[in-house]
Amino acid sequence: MIIVENLRKVFGSTEAVKGISFRIDNGEIYGLLGPNGSGKSTTMRILAGITAPTSGKVIVEGIDVSKDQLRVKEITGYVPETPALYESLTPSEFFSFIGSIRRIPQDVLEERVDKLVKAFGIEEYMNHLIGTLSFGTRQKVSLISALLHDPKVLILDEAMNGLDPKSGRIFRELLMEFKKEGKVIVFSTHILALAEIICDRIGLLYQGRIIAEGTVDDLKKLAEEESLEDVFLKLTQAKEEVSLLVSALKEAL
Numbered sequence: 001m002i003i004v005e006n007l008r009k010v011f012g013s014t015e016a017v018k019g020i021s022f023r024i025d026n027g028e029i030y031g032l033l034g035p036n037g038s039g040k041s042t043t044m045r046i047l048a049g050i051t052a053p054t055s056g057k058v059i060v061e062g063i064d065v066s067k068d069q070l071r072v073k074e075i076t077g078y079v080p081e082t083p084a085l086y087e088s089l090t091p092s093e094f095f096s097f098i099g100s101i102r103r104i105p106q107d108v109l110e111e112r113v114d115k116l117v118k119a120f121g122i123e124e125y126m127n128h129l130i131g132t133l134s135f136g137t138r139q140k141v142s143l144i145s146a147l148l149h150d151p152k153v154l155i156l157d158e159a160m161n162g163l164d165p166k167s168g169r170i171f172r173e174l175l176m177e178f179k180k181e182g183k184v185i186v187f188s189t190h191i192l193a194l195a196e197i198i199c200d201r202i203g204l205l206y207q208g209r210i211i212a213e214g215t216v217d218d219l220k221k222l223a224e225e226e227s228l229e230d231v232f233l234k235l236t237q238a239k240e241e242v243s244l245l246v247s248a249l250k251e252a253l
């Protein structure tokens, strides 16, 4: 379970997260949605034990992130928006490296690497330098590396970016398995159709605050809109702006 209470994060003069609260149960996929700069990645980095909160309480599977970031990192698989991979290693070397720092027994590591590499179809790239791989293949390497220690918590920041339809489907099926196992999953995306299919509940962030929370149906009722895209645009006050901008564009073209 993840418990977030009154979380704030300040960077210099920027208040990126302005006192947000939410809870995520085991076996639940919670979508963090919001416009660019609304605080999704900052929140996710705090949940993953990477960035310290300025104030507020964040408890991840009973661990207070302000007291034990290391333990949070141990039980969490984090896929950052921009993967930080070692360009001069091959995926094979990178996975061995992850296995050693995560202290995963060799036989367990080999079995997991084998299954995940086959599932995402990157066998042929295992001995190529990561720096030479395509965007989507690098994303698959990042995803696999986050799953190798069988984490209880998954923090997935736009993790499906660049995945082709087959890998996207495989990843979605994997997420459903993880749900059954009772993992806690936090998922951000700008692809609202994907959020609609995957997320059990959604927290809509706008300018560092959660302005709406609930199932997709709850949000549609709340905003009196038919699609999640219209809900998003209405609640983030972008709907009228979009029509004005589109009219201006049409006139200009």
Ligand SMILES: Nc1ncnc2c1ncn2[C@@H]1O[C@H](COP(=O)(O)OP(=O)(O)OP(=O)(O)O)[C@@H](O)[C@H]1O
Pocket: 011, 014, 015, 016, 034, 035, 036, 037, 038, 039, 040, 041, 042, 043, 081
């Ligand atoms: N390390 C940092 N130093 C200073 N400001 C930061 C830092 N990280 C984030 N910010 C600021 O915090 C705000 C929220 O950024 P964040 O990356 O969390 O947004 P986001 O919702 O993930 O955006 P996007 O959809 O574009 O990925 C932005 O104003 C951003 O410039």
